[in-house]
Amino acid sequence: MKRLALAPLLLLPMLAQAQQAGPAAELSVDEVRFTVANSEFTLMHEMGHLLISELQLPVLGREEDAADQLGFMGLFLLQQEQHRDDFYAKLMDVADYWRLEWQNAERNGTELPVWDSHALDAQRFYNIACLAYGSDPDRLDWVLEVSGLPVERALYCPEEYAQAAHAVQWFRDHFGRSDKRPARHRIRVIYDTPPGHLPGGTELLEKIRTSGELEAVAAKASEAFDLPRDLSLRMSTCGAPDAWFNRISGELTLCYERIAYFRDLAAELPRLRRVSAPPH
Ligand SMILES: [Zn+2]
Known part of the structure; x- marks a missing residue:
């Protein structure tokens, strides 16, 4: 089994160690990355809700969409600090989680929850893929290929990413702590x-x-x-x-x-990616 060479950001030590002993022993490198990336995104999405609520951030549009954008940008900023080689593959892991959910629901004939406060899984897939592509369109042409994101949407992804990045920067400028003393609340x-x-x-x-x-x-x-x-x-x-x-x-x-659940779902990745091989 291939060992992971790079230092993990979050939860990776436990998963990497779990590869050596215990029920997670069968996980491949791709499966570990998928599980970690989606666990991190989940945590960042919920931290988005936490910050919106606790700091009383103004929200236009649906809060779930804002939490996805905060989650993506949180992951993006944290990962960027790490300069990891598999950075973009991890972002696509997050997008692909929604693609798996979308495809599984379609196969099982599950009714679309159009009433839900969250965007549909298929939309969350394209939204994340669009933000990832828009972050660096010159280098990330392949995202269009593996995601199937149509050019009609892709054209505006750099603007979508710039808008999200600007909002997060504004939010950090206005709500960030500059006080050097220890935080009052933790x-x-x-x-x-x-x-x-x-x-x-x-x-x-x-x-x-x-x-x-x-x-x-x-x-x-x-x-x-x-x-x-x-x-x-x-x-x-x-x-x-x-x-x-x-x-x-x-x-x-x-x-x-x-x-x-992410760990189990990761086993379905090869089926998903048989038609569109992920780049490295
Ligand atoms: Zn949420």
Whole structure:
């Protein structure tokens, strides 16, 4: 099995170690990257909800779309700092998660939740692919090929990306903390016991905890913004592969089942990419 050579941003230590022992032993490099990228995106999307709510950010359009954009830009900015070789492949992993959900629902004849506050899975796929392509269209021609993003939309993707980047920069300029003193309020990380029925659940908990990456993200947000109260980030058992921010309790929940779900879904990547090989 190929070993991962580069330092991970988030959750990768636990997954890389899980490759050596435990139920995740079969994961390929692509599967690990897909699982990590989507776990990170989920966390960043929910952090987007947290910041919108706690800092009372003005939102035009749907909050779910804004959280996706904040999630994408958060991931983009964090990853850019790392200068990782597989940066764009990770962004496409995030887009491809929505493509898998879209295609699976189509195959199963699941009715489209057109009433939902989220964009449809197919739209979230194209939205993420568009932002990724728009971030560097000269270098990322291949994104159009592997995503099938039509030229009618692609033409405007650089503008879409520039608009999202500008909004995030504005938001950091206006809401960022310049105070050098310790933050008044912080995001505390809490770990619940993972579900007994989840394969490798205990190992998952230990690997996430020892990686210290959730604490790093929580600390970064606490230092970067003047939060109005203490908040928490909880790894929990939810009974579903979910994640959410509760604006009453001020708690962001990330479910063990969601990470396991990404891990399982990653096995479907070869089928998805048989027609459009991902670049490296
Ligand atoms: Zn959301």
